[in-house]
Amino acid sequence: MKGILGRKVGMTQIFTETGALVPVTVVEVQPNKVLQVKTADKDGYQALQLGVQDKRANLVNKPGTGHFKKAGSNPKRYVKEIRGMEGFEQGADITASDLFNAGQFVDVTGISKGKGFAGSIKRHNYHTGPMAHGSGYHRGVGSMGAIINRIFKSKKMPGHMGHEKVTIQNLELVTIDANNNLMFIKGSIPGPKNAFVQIRENVKGKNPTEAATILTRNAKPTTEAAPVAEEQA
Known part of the structure; x- marks a missing residue:
């Protein structure tokens, strides 16, 4: 089971090269810090504890400060466990591109409005x-x-x-903007704007589809002003 933590930004629409309009939810997925690695031998189950978005140190008590310090991380505002996830060490950074690909189906969990x-x-x-x-x-x-x-x-x-925990299954991941740490998920997801969500691979086994080619808007070329001829005396 693969998963990552993100923050809902809002909804927009994008176009494919075939002209299809796709309504998407934009999720900001900053690099997740692995705060703790739980194993079946020590903890009784396999999981990774992830944290995202820094917060001020004075908002964390002493046990929490020690927990974050052990992972070599700043205090995180949103901390959750992803069960069945492995392959990363404590203190590692995980990005959306490390786990997911465009065209894949995901399950999104959040707190509803x-x-x-x-x-x-x-x-x-x-x-x-x-x-x-x-x-x-x-x-x-x-x-x-x-x-x-x-x-x-x-x-x-x-x-x-x-205001309860809601999971929406089998949402298509349209594209990933790795440069701006954004994921574009087709359809709506639980929660208001700026709410934290969990994005995990789908559990119902819906096969990925071919990633759609997104139509990007080209930057307008800059034209230099023609030099003004000097008036002849």
């Missing part, structure tokens, strides 16, 4: 009641079940909506 307190119709996709004036019941919760002076567990009711 928070919607606050929501009713059962919006939160659980319930049907509304009759919207005529005489019904008197439009967007209610519905039946509470048997009358036993309590609510059964798992009853779908109004409450907090969103």
